[in-house]
Amino acid sequence: MVKAIATSSRTRDIIRKHRFTFKKSLGQNFLINTEVLDQIIEAAGLDDTKGALEVGPGIGSLTERLAKVAGKVAAVEIDKRLIPILEDVMSPYDNVSVVHSDILKTDLRQLWEERFSGLTGVSVVANLPYYVTTPIIMKLLEERLALDNIVVMVQKEVALRMAAKPGGKDYGSLSIAVQYYCEPEIVCVVPGKSFIPAPNVESAVIKLKRRVAPAVNVPEEDKFFNVVQTAFAQRRKTLSNNLSAFSGKERKGELNELLLSCGVQPERRAETLSLQEFADVCEALTRSGM
Ligand code: SAM
Secondary structure (H helix, E strand, O other): OOOOOOOHHHHHHHHHHOOOOOOHHHOOOEEOOHHHHHHHHHHHOOOOOEEEEEEOOOOOHHHHHHHHHOOEEEEEEOOHHHHHHHHHHOOOOOOEEEEEOOHHHOOHHHHHHHHHOOOOEEEEEEEOOHHHHHHHHHHHHHOOOOOOEEEEEEEHHHHHHHHOOOOOOOOOHHHHHHHHHEEEEEEEEEOHHHEEOOOOOOEEEEEEEEOOOOOOOOOOHHHHHHHHHHHOOOOOOOHHHHHHHHHOHHHHHHHHHHHHHOOOOOOOOHHHOOHHHHHHHHHHHHHOOO
16 A cells, blocks of 8 residues: 655655755755644545645645545645646546645635635645745735635744734734634644654644634724734834834824723733734724824
């Protein structure tokens, strides 16, 4: 019986056969742990009525598993040297399409229409290239694609930031952006030895379950995220000092009154505010023309 791609021996065989060399600059660390794959697949909750978008299939360790459980799989890979390898290893599966493209430059709405129409749901499932984790996640969330959830392997530190609650050092603008759109849940922590080559950081699988509606109501999303970014501009400064970027020095007293009217002490730091408090502050700033 042919071994799974996500085993050390099969991965090494494929790499040797195709004389593949890893590109560190593309975040190429291939997964060789089938137990972690089991957990990723279970978290995604796929079946043959659903689609899966995989970002960065590499030599196909996760793609192979997705092909067995999902109705359709689209795998977007930037490295053209991997395309013939993927076509070779995926030849037993007729539900997989390999797309040679940079995910950040891919028209995802078009891809959804072309590959996933008629399916009951779509998940994004990936072992992400760590150098572009945040831009990829933000693109997936901001484009408001019809997707059920995102189950991805990321650097552990980034997973902790996405799932962080107010009050700690991990909580910041990434936590708020992710939690505005999704409910995060850390699935498992993954040691470096689960990959070839082994990265020198720990990884984690995180599930982001898409909310039906955003977590809070805001007058304008761009303004909300601008307020959040500005509030965190200098973490050690008070909220009032950071948000004076909106009021100017001359209206700082008014800004402090406005924060108090939202039940927020001006000397608090951004990392202590909940999403609802940020939404209230954003609304008050908008109302006052700041
Ligand atoms: N899924 C494979 C696995 O788990 O073994 C490979 C994961 S590896 C961490 C990341 C993959 O993403 C690599 O194959 C890399 O070439 C690809 N990649 C890097 N940047 C990309 C981008 N901007 N768009 C699409 N794929 C990208």
